[in-house]
Amino acid sequence: MQSLRTFFAQHHPLKATTMRQATALFSPATLRKNHFFIREGEIARNLAFLESGIVRGFYRKDNGEEFNKVLFSAPSFIGDYASLICGRPALVSQQALTDARIWVADYRQFTLLYETCPDLERFARKWAEAIFVQKEQREIELASLDAARRYHNFRKAFPEVEQQIPQYHIASWLGISPSHLSRIRRKITVT
Template structure:
């Protein structure tokens, strides 16, 4: 199991002893997914918080008309989960699908309390992760309502250059809340301005 990237990431927030690292390793699940495979489907209960070792996932909602709305991408050192479903153990609002071959470290819901009990500093770690996720989500909502589509694209391109190179443009458009044709117009306009 390739858990070293996770341990390195955790070190940014808390320091684990060797015994704590060994206990954590014994409780998490390492899994590989193929491009196109689902980690979670809308309506199922989210059983895992997933740390991405490699690859890329998209978190999205499909509305009643079948339209896909991407709310998040996750690449290496990022997290993928439907937190509402995970915390409440109720049906998921979102799908999580692999855009590329993806390796994950998965934290099962049914062992989290044991992890928190045995390694209390993990509770602090997850609190910090959830706080960061909440702040990012709130800022995204503000950008969605306050920035033009062009400015949202420029922000996305500047903040997440690795992601833009990994995913098809129609997914970028869905994430930005615009059509792929409109995104093409924005990109053409930016080329003219250069």
């Protein structure tokens, strides 16, 4: 629970009463490797704080191929936000790539606190803005950088992840084939 408190404080300081009310909504849980937090087609009801572990958000193309849209590494929030906000079925599944410790809260209960805790609403806005900036940066990188540069940026952004998950998940996140990633990695080790 301390890591959740620290996460809140890093994004926006909360009053002690707000912190107590917000953290009281979260219950500890374990998300085992390969288990899902949410699957495509389900309507999201919960968000979770990822205290440890790695979770991927992915979708399937029409041909069945999976594309890793996002990688979450601790500390972070997970949950299908479009489904949470709009009440529509999730388009993206979220699956643990490692065993993960999470703290789960009912999203509706969390957002109800905004009425009496404007500092929590401000936290949520700042956090959403940070996610928006990350998402935009990722989209620009996918469109404008070559695969080697995207891989370099991945290693900077997720230095602890590469040794913990299969390379094909990294390749998918980079938008390249596993064999292309192998060639890039060989070039790096040679130079």
